Amino acid sequence: PWSHQEGLYVVTFNDVTTLQEEKEFFVHLATTDTLTTLHNRAKLNEMLEFMVKKFTRYHDAPFCVVMYDIDNFKHINDTYGHQVGDFILKELSLLVSRNLRSSDFVARYGGEEFIIILPHTIVKDAVEITQKLRLLIEKEQFSDLHITCSFGVYQFTIGDSVSSMIDKVDKLLYKAKENGRNRIEY
Numbered sequence: 001p002w003s004h005q006e007g008l009y010v011v012t013f014n015d016v017t018t019l020q021e022e023k024e025f026f027v028h029l030a031t032t033d034t035l036t037t038l039h040n041r042a043k044l045n046e047m048l049e050f051m052v053k054k055f056t057r058y059h060d061a062p063f064c065v066v067m068y069d070i071d072n073f074k075h076i077n078d079t080y081g082h083q084v085g086d087f088i089l090k091e092l093s094l095l096v097s098r099n100l101r102s103s104d105f106v107a108r109y110g111g112e113e114f115i116i117i118l119p120h121t122i123v124k125d126a127v128e129i130t131q132k133l134r135l136l137i138e139k140e141q142f143s144d145l146h147i148t149c150s151f152g153v154y155q156f157t158i159g160d161s162v163s164s165m166i167d168k169v170d171k172l173l174y175k176a177k178e179n180g181r182n183r184i185e186y
Contacts, residue, residue: 026129035086036093044107044115051117055156064126066116067169068133069150071181073112076145088142092149099136100129111181115169123155123186130184138182148182 002008031043039047051063069077069091077085089112096114097106105117118126130151137149152172156165176185
C-alpha cells in the first residue's frame, strides 16, 4: 500500500525473461554432450537414479538399459583421423536418437560408448529394439565407411543399484565384443 493515500498501491514488475533464458542455456550446457548433442553422463546418472528409485518404490514397470559402442573405433581414428571419428560419433548419435521411441533416453557415456534407457520395456522387447538399431547401423554409410556396434542389454531387477546395473550391462557389452563384435548379449 502507498502510505500517502488510502486505497492506492504501488506495484512493480520485473521482466525475468533474460534470466530464465540464461538459466535454460546453462542447464542445457550442463546436461548435454557438446559433440553429439545427446545427454551427457551427468544427466544419464540423474535419469538412472530416478528410474531406480521409481521402480524400487512402485514396482510399476520394468526398464532396460542398453550399452553400446563402436567396434574398432580406435582403428577408425588412427586411420582416418579424429575429424572423421567425430563425424561418425555425431552421425551415429543422430541415427540412434531418430530411431528410438519418444519415451526412450540416450546419452553418451564416454568416448564411443553410449547408454540407452528403455522405460516400460522387458528384456525380450529391448533385444528386439536393439536388433533393429544394430541392423540400421550396419547398413548405414558414415563418411564412406561402414561401422558396426556391439551391444549389451540388461533389465533392471530389485536390488540393483545404478553402479551394479552399469557394471552388468558393461560386462554384457564386452562379452559381445569377445564373441565377435556386431552382436547383442543379454
